Each structure stands twice: as structure tokens, then as C-alpha cells.
Amino acid sequence: xxxxxxxxxxxxxxxxxxxxxxxxxxxxxxxxxxxxxxxxxxxxxxxxxxxxxxxxxxxxxxxxxxxxxxxxxxxxxxxxxxxxxxxxxxxxxxxxxxxxxxxxxxxxxxxxxxxxxxxxxxxxxxxxxxxxxxxxxxxxxxxxxxxxxxxxxxxxxxxxxxxxxxxxxxxxxxxxxxxxxxxxxxxxxxxxxxxxxxxxxxxxxxxxxxxxxxxxxxxxxxxxxxxxxxxxxxxxxxx
Numbered sequence: 001x002x003x004x005x006x007x008x009x010x011x012x013x014x015x016x017x018x019x020x021x022x023x024x025x026x027x028x029x030x031x032x033x034x035x036x037x038x039x040x041x042x043x044x045x046x047x048x049x050x051x052x053x054x055x056x057x058x059x060x061x062x063x064x065x066x067x068x069x070x071x072x073x074x075x076x077x078x079x080x081x082x083x084x085x086x087x088x089x090x091x092x093x094x095x096x097x098x099x100x101x102x103x104x105x106x107x108x109x110x111x112x113x114x115x116x117x118x119x120x121x122x123x124x125x126x127x128x129x130x131x132x133x134x135x136x137x138x139x140x141x142x143x144x145x146x147x148x149x150x151x152x153x154x155x156x157x158x159x160x161x162x163x164x165x166x167x168x169x170x171x172x173x174x175x176x177x178x179x180x181x182x183x184x185x186x187x188x189x190x191x192x193x194x195x196x197x198x199x200x201x202x203x204x205x206x207x208x209x210x211x212x213x214x215x216x217x218x219x220x221x222x223x224x225x226x227x228x229x230x231x232x233x234x235x236x237x238x239x
Contacts, residue, residue, distance in 0.1 A: 154166070
């Protein structure tokens, strides 16, 4: 670390040398103090990096966090990121690739009303011929469909015959059956050697990658990847 004079371009190897220089010439030795420890820094950017890395502190918001993961989630929130990811159909903005993928897979887009998990998977597969993100499912022709009947009532609750989970209403059971819970995994983490986890939805694998929990890709790179899925002709990449 070097210490910069606020008045002239000179830099010094120690803070003591800087203060001697400043006193001798009447220059300013103003520094930037860490708000959590005794360290000082020659400029605000170095202080900001230190406070984030060592103290999980957001300088812009003047707010500390319990751990680095909580700070990362805060920095990836709407407050810092804005709603930069736009649905290509209805133009609603999202702060994360997870939110946009969920919007499309759930058929929530008021313009592209026919979209669902299977159609999103088909779009991903078309741009991912090497199976970096999507699984190569030989013989897969779409998700299985299930619907509860009166026989699902076991005398106390509505019971799923696949996993035996019970629900208070038949609608609750049918919502469970129509969810991806009992469907095949369509995606895997691209970090095949160190992670290799499977996921049933694009939103789930995007959430895994955006969390940076397996260290494969940065948050911003994941956002670029989901943008490639919904627009343009580029194949999927991470980086």
C-alpha cells in the first residue's frame, strides 16, 4: 500500500512519511478511515473495497451485513442493480436471471401466454447444443401431467400418490402435481467437475449460479446468459 498526498502527485510507502511531507510543505495528508477498524486508505475506492471484503459493509448505503453472502445479495438487489433484465415479450423488468426465468416458465407473461417450462427448455436446448446448461434427454417428449381425483382422499387429507404428501384441499394437491416437483430434471450446473447438481427448472439453476455458491460464474455473467436465451442468435456461454 502507498499513501498519496492530497495536494501533489507524490506517494509514500508509509503514512508517517506522508505526514512529514505534508507538514514540511503545507500539503494535505487527509486519508480515508475504515468505519469498522483502525485502517486508513489513500482513496475512497480502496476503503470501499476493504470495507466490503473485510467487514461486509456497503459504503453507498452506509450499512453493514452479517456476512459476505448477505452483502452479495444486497448488492444484487433492485436497489443497486435496478431492473435491467427485460422480458422480451411484455418488457417487464427483473433484477435477476432467476426472476426472468421464473416469469417465463410459469406462463406469467401477459403477452407470451403460451410459454411454459417445456417451451423454455426447448429454447435453451436450441442454443445449447453441447449441453453446457441443459440436459440431453433422449426420448423426452415433454413433462408428464398428473391430476388428482376423488380417490386421492385418504379419509383425513388429499394425498399425493407419488410422494404421499398430504394437502388440505384437492386444489392444493393439484397445484403440487402440476408443479415441477415430480418432473424430470432438465438442467445441470455447468460446473460439472466440482458441482454437477441437477435442476428441474431454468429458474432453479439460474438461482444456483447467481448465488455464486459453487464459484462457477459471476452474477453478471449469469444475467448475460439468460439474456442470450430470450434474445439474439448467440449460443449459450458463461464468462
